[in-house]
Amino acid sequence: xxxxxxxxxxxxxxxxxxxxxxxxxxxxxxxxxxxxxxxxxxxxxxxxxxxxxxxxxxxxxxxxxxxxxxxxxxxxxxxxxxxxxxxxxxxxxxxxxxxxxxxxxxxxxxxxxxxxxxxxxxxxxxxxxxxxxxxxxxxxxxxxxxxxxxxxxxxxxxxxxxxxxxxxxxxxxxxxxxxxxxxxxxxxxxxxxxxxxxxxxxxxxxxxxxxxxxxxxxxxxxxxxxxxxxxxxxxxxxxxxxxxxxxxxxxxxxxxxxxxxxxxxxx
Amino acid sequence: xxxxxxxxxxxxxxxxxxxxxxxxxxxxxxxxxxxxxxxxxxxxxxxxxxxxxxxxxxxxxxxxxxxxxxxxxxxxxxxxxxxxxxxxxxxxxxxxxxxxxxxxxxxxxxxxxxxxxxxxxxxxxxxxxx
Numbered sequence: 001x002x003x004x005x006x007x008x009x010x011x012x013x014x015x016x017x018x019x020x021x022x023x024x025x026x027x028x029x030x031x032x033x034x035x036x037x038x039x040x041x042x043x044x045x046x047x048x049x050x051x052x053x054x055x056x057x058x059x060x061x062x063x064x065x066x067x068x069x070x071x072x073x074x075x076x077x078x079x080x081x082x083x084x085x086x087x088x089x090x091x092x093x094x095x096x097x098x099x100x101x102x103x104x105x106x107x108x109x110x111x112x113x114x115x116x117x118x119x120x121x122x123x124x125x126x127x128x129x130x131x132x133x134x135x136x137x138x139x140x141x142x143x144x145x146x147x148x149x150x151x152x153x154x155x156x157x158x159x160x161x162x163x164x165x166x167x168x169x170x171x172x173x174x175x176x177x178x179x180x181x182x183x184x185x186x187x188x189x190x191x192x193x194x195x196x197x198x199x200x201x202x203x204x205x206x207x208x209x210x211x212x213x214x215x216x217x218x219x220x221x222x223x224x225x226x227x228x229x230x231x232x233x234x235x236x237x238x239x240x241x242x243x244x245x246x247x248x249x250x251x252x253x254x255x256x257x258x259x260x261x262x263x264x265x266x267x
Numbered sequence: 268x269x270x271x272x273x274x275x276x277x278x279x280x281x282x283x284x285x286x287x288x289x290x291x292x293x294x295x296x297x298x299x300x301x302x303x304x305x306x307x308x309x310x311x312x313x314x315x316x317x318x319x320x321x322x323x324x325x326x327x328x329x330x331x332x333x334x335x336x337x338x339x340x341x342x343x344x345x346x347x348x349x350x351x352x353x354x355x356x357x358x359x360x361x362x363x364x365x366x367x368x369x370x371x372x373x374x375x376x377x378x379x380x381x382x383x384x385x386x387x388x389x390x391x392x393x394x395x396x397x
Contacts, residue, residue, distance in 0.1 A: 205397050
């Protein structure tokens with residue numbers, strides 16, 4: 001049995017299938033970072049640290065004439081998002097009901113996907129993780145509310161990347177507000193703004209919950225690394241007569257190898 | 268045009284399995300080409316012709332490695348076994364047996380997105396709809 005303890009949950013195979021499918025469907029559209037950065041793994045729950053290939057001097061070796069260094073590693077972070085499911089709903093699912101109330105699971109999925117995006121794009125100082133946006137040394141470009149100007153802003157960002165020797169294709173992560181504006185906008189002649197931006201980038205435009213503003217980044221690989229320990233999974237915590245308490249969980253590290261491979265877009 | 272890379276009816280296979288099968292077929296073709304160039308070079312007396320073939324074979328090495336890396340990224344159990352065998356000194360068969368045993372035993376206890384695992388199997392989403 002794994003640490004997720006799923007076998008201890010009073011949930012049938014039908015119930016687990018329902019929960020896993022619902023979680024997958026809610027998570028996949030919202031996991032913006034995974035659509036733009038390098039992904040490696042999953043390496044398993046026991047995987048604790050990412051090798052940085054660096055070492056630091058330790059003052060005073062353990063013996064005369066002996067030098068000492070300590071390897072520097074980046075520890076994986078664990079994210080957990082709790083939720084509960086009514087046992088009556090699970091029982092109805094076993095009977096074949098299709099309108100099962102999984103609102104808490106949906107909220108938990110939104111929370112953990114947003115948290116993952118926030119770590120990747122904005123960083124998390126407590127975990128020693130820089131974000132794509134915060135790490136970028138390029139001058140920030142203000143998106144503003146006028147969508148008609150977005151192609152110009154994105155083109156300037158792409159030019160800045162090219163000038164820094166960063167090849168494409170490029171992708172664009174956009175926070176929800178900016179993304180909605182892009183979707184709703186057709187430029188003169190009815191040509192969708194979305195298509196225009198894609199042509200400039202040569203890559204995708206990604207809806208990125210929890211991202212403030214956005215970022216243009218290269219997709220060439222080797223610049224932004226998401227290392228997955230345990231991939232997103234549902235685990236069991238406890239149950240009572242009326243509900244089962246579960247959680248969504250993952251472990252990962254994120255590092256920026258080439259800070260100049262992205263340009264931040266301010267809201 | 269043949270569709271020999273599919274062992275099952277293609278219309279019944281998910282898109283990711285069809286992509287996986289195409290890359291497996293490509294991997295096979297690159298390995299065949301590497302072997303062909305090796306044979307040609309072995310019998311070719313002209314030095315410049317051999318140099319051209321060596322250069323071409325280098326391309327096939329690259330293609331083979333890219334195909335393999337793609338497949339390993341999509342198949343964590345395969346990747347884990349490969350990590351125990353590739354670029355290791357010592358007895359290849361021993362490494363193979365050990366890597367297989369460790370990978371299959373450990374896989375069940377982790378969140379690897381393989382049959383029988385408990386992860387949601389989401390993994391990387393490059394190429395997924397925005």
